[in-house]
Each structure stands twice: as C-alpha cells, then as structure tokens.
Amino acid sequence: MNLKTTLAGALVVSTSWASMAVAQTDLTMWYHGGGNEVESALINQIVSDFNATNADYNVNLESFPQGSYNDSIVAAALAGDLPDIIDVDGPVMPNWAWANYMQPLSIDETIIADFLPGTIGRWNGELYSVGLWDAAVSLYARQSTLDALGLRTPTLDNPWTGDEFMAALDAAKASDICEYAFDPGMAWTGEWYPYAFSPFLQSFGGDIVDRSTYKTAEGALNGDEALEFGAWWQSLFAGGYAPGTSQDPSDRDTGFIDGKYCFSWNGNWAAVATLDAGVDDLLFLPAPDFGKGSVIGAGSWQFGISATSEHAEGANAFIEFALQDKYLAAFSDGIGLIPSTMAAAAMTKNYAENGPLNVYFALSSEQALVRPVSPGYVVAAKVFEKALADIANGADVADTLDAAVDEINTDFERNGGYGH
C-alpha cells in the first residue's frame, strides 16, 4: 500500500511538473528511418530546430524501421491512433488519402513552386504530401568498359535505343570483362520492381494500368507493346545477360563494384558508395529508349498529415519549416538523396553544378514519371512484381500478363473503382 501511494504521488508530481514546463501543444510524428543513424540525426535536427523556434508547438518524433513502417501506420489507423505528422512513400499516398488516413496539406504553395515534380503528392486535385528529396535510377557503367567494348556514350539528349542497348549487352557478354552483362537488381524484391522496371515497360509504350481512366489494366499491361516488353524482359534472363530472381543480395550490392556486372540498373542512393569504393570512371547513363523515350521512376518518401490530427495547423507549420533548402541540402549530403529544389542542389556537394551526381538532377527533372497515381497502385505493384518475376523465370509472357491484368481489374472492381 505504501509503495503504491509513493508511486502514485511520484507520477502526479512528475506529470504536473512536465505540464508546467511545456506550454506548447504536443504534436506526434512518425518517421520511417529508424535504425539509420545518419538519417535519424538529420530528422532529429529538424525537429529540435522547429521546437526551439516555434512557441506554439512541440513535435515528438518516433522512428520506425522502414520494413514495418507501413504496417504500423495501417495498424494505428485501424485503431484510430495515428500521429499528427506521418511520412509516406510517394506511390502509397493516394491509397492512404483515399482511405481517409490523411488530410490535404494547407501549406503555402509558393514554397513548392520550384520543387521537382516527383516530390509533390497530389490526389483528387489536392496536395497531400511533399518530399524533401527525390530518388532516381540510372544505368551504372564504367567509361573503361564502354571504351573496351567500343560503345558510344549515351547522353540525356541522345540515349541508347533499345537495339543499341542490346548490342551493348551482346558486346559485354561476348567479352570476358564481366560475368553478367547487365544487373537489373532482381534480388531487391518489393517496391524496387515496379519502381525500377515499369519505366522500361513505359518506354515500350505500355503501362501498369491505363492512365487515361485508371479503371483497367487491359491493353496497357497486356497490349502489343507490353507483350513486346515481356519478350524483351524474358530474353534478358533466358539469354544469360542478367542474373535471375535468385540473385544473391550481396552480389546486388557489390557486384558492379567488384566487376562482376558490366552494367547495373541502380539508384542514386548507391552512387556515393560506388564512388567511395574506388570506381573512378563511373558513368550514370540514362535509361535506354525503347521507342517512347527514356523513362525513369520518381517519387520517394514525403511528409503528410493524418486525417485525425487535431492540430493540422501546427503540422502544416512543421512541414513548411522542414521544406527549407538547408534541410533539403542536409538530407542530400547526409544520405545521398536528390534535393527537391535547384537552389538546394547548389548547396550540396554531390548535386551542385559540377558535383559528381549532378546528372541525376537532370534525369529527375526531365525523364521522371511517377508511378500510377491511384489508391489501387499498392495492389497493382504487387501483381506487377510477381508477373515480372514469373516472366524472368520463364513463364509464358502473354498468359502471365493476362493474369496480372485480370487480378488488377478484379481489385479495381472490388474497390468500387478506387474513387476514380
């Protein structure tokens, strides 16, 4: 009994002390970067700067490991327990907005006027999320490989055509420079597949869903262009150009650096590590053009506000605060991401005018195409991933893509068209 009273007393004293000291309104925020020290330090810096300068609000940050972040949000939403500020992966945002997990932002739109298009999340005509950075993919190659194989260096204005790309792979395969000509990154299961590989399909003229209506995948994912894409995709593996779905994840990480792969399809986030590993003639080549231009994916993690937040004003203030160029640049310098604005890019060591990764800024602003902006994307992405893995493993192209179309369409129907 005595112990209980003591404890209760201590609790009362401590809570009243806390509420006396803090006159600000508390906001909660969840972030996906748990476990990454550099990233945590960056986001903590923004939060503490905000708390120090803003008299009305106090943000409390909680970080989650990326792998379980989305599950945590969904679980919290089902339990009615969402924090005020969340971060959300760009292509997932429409799903959460449609499900009423999020509310539109009411930040000053002039702030984001110069932002890269992939960093701005809109659904149903409303702004729901903004990102401090974007990510981009390019074809990693060594200048020495191109020279040895007698290949021209593709440029942003004049990328390789599909035939030139395959000729390059043929040349690489015939030489004994590397074990595999091309490393698409099959070991990175999950969102990497639609993010990195659907641009190839789009370059052929297909897509995951028909973006004119967003009501069907018929014709987009199993039309003639898509079948052509599927045949090409299968040939990469059947022809021995690329390692298949059982690729060792550690080969994915270091295979290009070790010279195991001649060309690697990889994101800007791997660029710093590759340069640091001593690949000094590294090139970031634009995606091959299979007929409808070079395309790469866009859209990374972005900030938004939960629908249940009672302090949307404070949450908006925090997001506006976080969108300052200095933070954009800090994130870029810290973890190698592409800053959302040109001004911030100029402040970074990698993306500035003569920085080693400057080309990514151009890739992002000129070739980037966001993944289908639809609440149904989350499911379509899974279906697409399985279809591509199956085709790589030798499944019949037309049957596999038909089945993928049926599954996506069934999902659309069951969700009443996802509000499109």
Place this chain on the structure above:
Amino acid sequence: MASKLVTSNRAGWTFAFPGVSLLTLFIVVPFFFAFFLSLTNQRLISPNPTEFVGLDNYRDLLSISVLSIEPEVDDAGVVLRDADGNPKYPRVRTFTRNNPDYKQYAGMREWFRWHSGETAKVIVATDVVFWNSLRNTLMFVVVVAPIQDALALGLALLINQRLRGINVYRAIYFMPVVVSIVVVSLLWRFLYAEDGLLNSILGALSFGLFEGRDWLGSPDTALGAIEAMSIWQAVGFHMVIWLSGLQTIPPTLYEVSRIEGASKWQTFRYVTWPGLRNTAILVLIVITMQAFALFAQIDVMTNGGPLDSTTTLVFQAVERGYAKQDISGGSAISVILFLLVLTISLVQRYLTREK
C-alpha cells in the same frame, strides 16, 4: 461427469481461466472472425463499407474445370503439326479472354494439361496460384511429416543411451530449434546459392563432376530444398518429445526382455514401440499441423517463387490479406486451411484410436 465439471470445481476453473480466456481471445474469436470476414468483401484499407458477398471468395478460389481443346486444322481438315510432329493447339487465352462462346471459362488460366488422343484436356482455374499453393502445401506435408517423424525417432534412440558426453549431442541436435527460423532460412539461402557451400561440397565430393545448380532458383528443386532444410531445422524438437516418451518406458521391461533373450529389433518392436504409442500420435499430429503452417521459410527464401513452385496456403493468406489488402480473400484461404487440417487431424485420430 458433466455436473462435476460445472459444480464443485471452482479451483479447476480458476486455474483454467487465464489459459482459456487467452485462447478464446486470440484463437477462437479470430477464427470466427475470419469465417465471418471470408463471407464479406472486407479490405485492409478502404473507405467503402464492408458488404456481405456470400460465397464469392470461395468461388473465386475454388472454381476449376476442364477445357477440351481440339488441335488446329487447316482448310482441308488436316491437323497442323509442329516440326516434331506434335499437333498444334490454339492458345488457352483464345477461349478464356473475351470469348462469348466460352463464357464459363472467362478469366480462367491453365493449371496443367494432359492429352487424350489428339485432344488436349486443360485444367483451367480462376485462381491457379491458390491451386499451386494447395499442391505445394500437401507435397510439403507428405514429404516432411514421415521423414521428420522417423528421423526424430532415430535420433532419440541414438541419444537415449548412458554414454559420457551424450548431453553434448542432445544439445547439438536441439540447437537448430532454438535459433530463429528466419535466421536459419537466411543462412540456408547462402548454403543453397549457386556458388554456395552445398554446391562446393558436392563438387568436391564428385571430383568436379557435379555442376553447381541454383537450388532455390529452379522450380524443380526449390520446394525440395526447403523441405530438406525444414526437416533439419525442426527435427530436434520432435526428437525431444520422442526422448521423453522413451524415458517413460519402465527399465524393468527392458530387463525382462534381456532376460528372455530378445534381440535388439525384438526389444524395439515389442517393448519400445508399444510404449511410444501416445507419443507417436502426438508427434504425428504436431508435425502435420506445423507442416501445414509453412510460412517463414517461404517468406525469407523464395517469396513463393520461382513460378509458384514454393508458394503455400499460409503464405498466400498473408500475401493477400496484407500485401494485397484483401482481408476477405486471405480469410477464405485460412478457413479452407482450417477445414483441411481439421479433416486430416480427425482422420489421424480415427486411424490411431484405441482399438
């Protein structure tokens, strides 16, 4: 008997209360919940109201039929043949997609086919992945249950001896059980890799005759590889159960059989085995149920691939319910799995009943 259960048994119920209430909360209630959800169109994330859809989910999973396809013929009615002389067949998709004459097959896919004369009999199903999962799960149970059962008994017999240092062996055999299945799966992924340990050993043993193969990357070997690894991983657990059964057999029986001059086999057949009866039933049922629940290995090692050769019912239930946000579809699979396991357990109980 019943009156004794309800009355004058307050202490018993008090002791049972925590366990029973937890089981109810986390096993019984979710089960009825799953059954109810499988009759609706419940999504994981959706602003749309949940609707009752009857047996639609089950129909989508279970629809299956046979499509007979005649070979293609030219204008003269002669069967067209490919270079090997095999008849050419029109593609299945010409029947199952946008073909008003074959409405009953709309949206179905080929699962497998056989030939009866020149006619191809194609099994088409709405959800081929589900049928593959069912096949893989059953294959896994059929292989793992007997082998793991027998191996565990063999190990238990080996370590049920009074030898110095026998505890070291007990610990070694039991160790894989203590290690998280996720860690074990990751390690075995490296063992099975194309340039992994298994291929190196086989290559060395066969003086280079054995060509390395991609165990998890080929539809022919992936499920077998996972079966072998799963047997190894859990065999220690069942070994311990067998061992506890062995140690309940009174030593006097062994003494008697020795005095009677029984051989080792006779001792096992007429003393050990009858004494293990209840243990055998327990181990068999536990192994069967665990084998049906195969998930972690698949999730870590293959993700159901390549070409659906390792996908299982539990993996599909999770994949659909969470990744594809289709809670009702995942629930329907869970209910089917429940009925399957229940049926098999009841059959096992019946076959092993006291006669």
